[in-house]
Amino acid sequence: MPLIVQKYGGSSVADAEKIKNVARRVAETKDKGNRVVVVVSAMGDTTDELIALARQIVRQPDERELDVLLSTGEIVSSTLLSMALNELGYKAISLSGVQAGIHTDSSYSRARILEVAPKRIVRELEQGNIVIVAGFQGISRDMDITTLGRGGSDTTAVALAAALKAKVCEIYTDVEGVFTADPRLVPEAQKLSEIGYEEMLELATYGAKVIHPRAMELGEVYNIPILVATSFSKAPGTLIHGGVSMEVRNKVRGIAHDVNVAKITVVGVPDRPGIAAALFEPLAQVNINVDTIVQNASINNITDLTFTVARSDLNKAMSIVEPVARFIGAKECVSDAALAKVSIIGTGMQNTPGYAAKMFRALYEEGINIQLITTSEIRITCIIAEDRVKDALRAIHKAFELEKV
Ligand code: ASP
Ligand code: MG
Numbered sequence: 001m002p003l004i005v006q007k008y009g010g011s012s013v014a015d016a017e018k019i020k021n022v023a024r025r026v027a028e029t030k031d032k033g034n035r036v037v038v039v040v041s042a043m044g045d046t047t048d049e050l051i052a053l054a055r056q057i058v059r060q061p062d063e064r065e066l067d068v069l070l071s072t073g074e075i076v077s078s079t080l081l082s083m084a085l086n087e088l089g090y091k092a093i094s095l096s097g098v099q100a101g102i103h104t105d106s107s108y109s110r111a112r113i114l115e116v117a118p119k120r121i122v123r124e125l126e127q128g129n130i131v132i133v134a135g136f137q138g139i140s141r142d143m144d145i146t147t148l149g150r151g152g153s154d155t156t157a158v159a160l161a162a163a164l165k166a167k168v169c170e171i172y173t174d175v176e177g178v179f180t181a182d183p184r185l186v187p188e189a190q191k192l193s194e195i196g197y198e199e200m201l202e203l204a205t206y207g208a209k210v211i212h213p214r215a216m217e218l219g220e221v222y223n224i225p226i227l228v229a230t231s232f233s234k235a236p237g238t239l240i241h242g243g244v245s246m247e248v249r250n251k252v253r254g255i256a257h258d259v260n261v262a263k264i265t266v267v268g269v270p271d272r273p274g275i276a277a278a279l280f281e282p283l284a285q286v287n288i289n290v291d292t293i294v295q296n297a298s299i300n301n302i303t304d305l306t307f308t309v310a311r312s313d314l315n316k317a318m319s320i321v322e323p324v325a326r327f328i329g330a331k332e333c334v335s336d337a338a339l340a341k342v343s344i345i346g347t348g349m350q351n352t353p354g355y356a357a358k359m360f361r362a363l364y365e366e367g368i369n370i371q372l373i374t375t376s377e378i379r380i381t382c383i384i385a386e387d388r389v390k391d392a393l394r395a396i397h398k399a400f401e402l403e404k405v
Helices: 016-031 046-057 063-087 119-126 153-163 197-205 213-222 275-285 311-328 355-365 386-399
Strands: 003-008 035-040 092-095 102-104 113-116 130-134 137-139 145-147 168-173 194-196 226-230 238-241 254-270 290-295 302-310 332-345 372-376 379-385
Touching (some): 003 153, 016 035, 016 063, 035 153, 046 063, 063 130, 092 119, 102 153, 113 153, 119 130, 153 213, 194 197, 197 238, 197 254, 254 386, 275 302, 275 311, 290 372, 355 379, 355 386, 379 386
Parallel strands (some): 035 130
Antiparallel strands (some): 254 302, 254 332, 332 379, 372 379
């Protein structure tokens, strides 16, 4: 019997009616002759609410306690879905991350999965149960509950699909699939019927919210076909897989954007070995992710160094960088918090000139100033003012004729 892993996000299980709807969809999958493992997120905004609750008690909640608290959100939705399935006459059982055999390291709030030991899941499947697993959580070697980072239920789902050798991992959410750009900002955006792993990984990393980048990484490594679709209708979704044809691959496939961007410039940095390490090591130590880094060629042995961080990390980053900058003899530190990243992505860009020029021209014709540019083999990213994102997306979408896919 084929095995399917389905994951339902927070908006798909936001209330009792929606949970009953999910139960019907799961039941249908079972009726088609599949074994089914379901991974659920916490209901609606539960995770945010639990964080806010903890912060009413203490400004910086203890990491270990916070992870236990947050893990309860997914426990709640898993039990309710199991009850809803029982109510429809189906055998189902809910399992916490621990019971499901999700073993992680012990970095609270951002634990990484070390191993999946799905013995219990297999046993329950053999008994004819639909297995509902609480997403986003696992257990460390010390038997402490950990969480996998915000949006981590996707990662749980793909990890289980890999461990159980599922036929497909289906990720259900409130959008119909992967679009050429965010359809809320670009009305012309088109749904893609398929996309390759590398492209989806870049799209997700650079702001497309449909699937978590870590889940994509796992999907690619274990070659798990991943379907992204909505739980609110029967609309066909987007299949992410490794066998996308050359012709489709040979284009810009999508535009991602991210408005959670701030930049810091250290002005007048002396140009000598060790400076970059001195600046970035302390940021790494407190787990601040530095994204784009640009250092200009120096004039008279003085240079400027600019980098971006998530806007939510800006204050913390400045408090670390300012004293270091003073120590190394830089002139000053300046920051800008109202920035955004806009990225075009497509494997077709590899070795083909002209993509960057076309993107820059589209922005220029809209009167949008590019502050920083970064590229990978299959991506070009421009950092621009946040209030121009919508115009930028529409202009680039048009320039690459993405409405025609
Ligand atoms: N409930 C967690 C969050 O909101 C995990 C998830 O939804 O995937 O981040
Ligand atoms: Mg959520």
